[in-house]
Amino acid sequence: MSKRTGVLEFAVLGLLHETPLHGYELRKRLNALLGAFRAFSYGSLYPCLKDLLRTGWIVEDVASDAPAALAGKRSKIVYKLTAEGKERFQDLLGESGPSAWEDENFGVHFAFFGRTDAATRLRILEGRRSRLEERLEGFRAALARTRERVDTYTQELQRHGLESVEREVRWLNELIDSERQTGSAAGQHKTVPPRQRTTQPGTTGVAGSRGRATNEH
Amino acid sequence: MSKRTGVLEFAVLGLLHETPLHGYELRKRLNALLGAFRAFSYGSLYPCLKDLLRTGWIVEDVASDAPAALAGKRSKIVYKLTAEGKERFQDLLGESGPSAWEDENFGVHFAFFGRTDAATRLRILEGRRSRLEERLEGFRAALARTRERVDTYTQELQRHGLESVEREVRWLNELIDSERQTGSAAGQHKTVPPRQRTTQPGTTGVAGSRGRATNEH
DNA sequence: GTTGCGATGTATCGGGGCGATACATCGGAC
DNA sequence: GTCCGATGTATCGCCCCGATACATCGCAAC
Structure with missing residues (x-):
């Protein structure tokens, strides 16, 4: 536990920054957020959530899914960011050293450029x-x-x-x-300009070596 | 141990098929062979070699580095393929099912296409x-x-x-x-035709997410 | 109406492979 | 003479993945 490179932690914090979520939905958004860059499984997510809980960046909340639902069963645990968690996320956003552009981390940092x-x-x-x-x-x-x-x-x-x-x-x-x-x-457009592709239509190159996900099972 | 996807095992077998090698050189060639596809560290290589030793695909040989060198110290362990190892490699070469084109395995199979x-x-x-x-x-x-x-x-x-x-x-x-x-x-050219690039100069796309290596430390 | 199935949902376990680290020896530069 | 980088062998901690096990929901088929 704990040493975790940070990419998962970072991504979770950022996603939860917008709205509280439960694990299942969180994972889906996670893999959408990171695109082809990488994909996490529950085997990584849940342990990570436990760590974040332990350090106090997030708290869990047994959501009354539908307000009318009778209490008791139907767990559905919703995770939400604490004030400390938001602070932590801001710190991570501000990173601009080598760690921010290494292979493992660049993708996440880029994904949150809108708030950087x-x-x-x-x-x-x-x-x-x-x-x-x-x-x-x-x-x-x-x-x-x-x-x-x-x-x-x-x-x-x-x-x-x-x-x-x-x-x-x-x-x-x-x-x-x-x-x-x-x-x-x-001075200040929204995020990135209209993106008129210079000349040649294809340019990128990230590609995924580590498994795509999207479709479960 | 053992479950090993096979990519490391496969690559080692193939490299050793040409000539016996010791760990250090083996790793260098390994990472050259797989190009940007992926890179293995000693933490993977040595355990793998142990497995291959155990199953009998390879044997180790304390090489008399230079023939004139006096015996005793200067270990330098050279690994060489056994007959069973060669057989195993041929089996792997013949694989043509889905496992041969999954993300993790495709690169190695491709790297040995010359012998496929x-x-x-x-x-x-x-x-x-x-x-x-x-x-x-x-x-x-x-x-x-x-x-x-x-x-x-x-x-x-x-x-x-x-x-x-x-x-x-x-x-x-x-x-x-x-x-x-x-x-x-x-009918039969050597391997692949002169490779006259069709039109546009840039086309590929593998790219490495998992660390390049080449330079140690 | 019940049976089945796919999506939603939470969670753990085994283990592969990476990064760091620890040594030891060699050849050459200065 | 000594420092340094390349050669060389080896292990340990631990992150993360893939597989797996459950449980419930909505909904369509019969």
């Missing part, structure tokens, strides 16, 4: 980009080193990975440009 | 593709469902993920076309 300070957003985006460029170097070096020494298909796999990261860098560049324009020029 | 039967290759590629197309449906549905209900940045994340999978499907399509041409027309 503009300067922090930009710093995270740029940190992420330089992280990926760093990795790109390593990839290119590895590709050059192993060329002619490994299987053709292995090379294809490496090239494939390389191009994915390249695409992700391009994606970040677009986002950074958007942020810069919005930030300096007009 | 052409028909099996095609079946795996096609299985993978339909798996991804299935997922695409879910994504699109989720995107439509959550639109206007979630954060702008969250939507961007979802779109990003969606496009990544779309790109991966295009990549698979190219590969499948290549396989088909090679297989029917000329």
Whole structure:
């Protein structure tokens, strides 16, 4: 218990920040929130909720589902954020160091960009980009080193990975440009500008290695 | 122990199939072999080697590193494949069911395509593709469902993920076309045709969520 | 009207694999 | 002569996933 990287904690706190929820619904929103980035299972969620309960960031509430329902059975536990929990979430939102743009954490931070300070957003985006460029170097070096020494298909796999990261860098560049324009020029649009795709239609690159979820069972 | 999905076991067997290796070198090649697909640490490798030893797929050999070196210290344990290990590897190579194209396994199977039967290759590629197309449906549905209900940045994340999978499907399509041409027309080229990129230069999409490695520490 | 089934809902257990860590030796730079 | 980074072997804590087990609800089929 406890050490938990924080991504689950962060996401739960953020979701509960808007409205109290019970586990089942929470998980669905969680996996929608994080998109293809990653997906959590109950085996992670419930232990995490217990921790959050223990530390006092959230409290549970046996909801009278329908007001008219007779008391007794029909549990349905609703979790809601405490004042300390909100404070904690704000702290996490403010993070702009390397931990905010590492592989595991970037996705969540990005998902909550709507509630993040503009300067922090930009710093995270740029940190992420330089992280990926760093990795790109390593990839290119590895590709050059192993060329002619490994299987053709292995090379294809490496090239494939390389191009994915390249695409992700391009994606970040677009986002950074958007942020810069919005930030300096007009002062304050809602979140991100209309997003007129520059030229080529496909650019991104996150992709999920860890299992999609969506459909249970 | 034991239940091990098989990807590590598979990769180790395949690497050792070419030449005996010791742990350190094995890990480096492992992570080169799998490219951006995934990266294993010693915490996984050594326990796996123990299992393989136990089941008899491999044996260890205290290598006389340089022939002239005096015996005694300087351990350097070299692992080599047994006949049973080779057999096991062949069995794994022949797999063409769903397990061969699931997220966790597809990468390894692909990495060893050079030693895989052409028909099996095609079946795996096609299985993978339909798996991804299935997922695409879910994504699109989720995107439509959550639109206007979630954060702008969250939507961007979802779109990003969606496009990544779309790109991966295009990549698979190219590969499948290549396989088909090679297989029917000329009978037998070495592995994959010269790979003249059709039109647009960027297409792939695997990307790594789970940590790159390459640089230790 | 009851039978069945899929969605909603809560919860735990086993264990795979990662990150950190601890050592030890080697070759070369300074 | 010594410091440092690469080579090398190995373990431990623990996060998180997948599988699994229940229980209830609404609703459609028969």
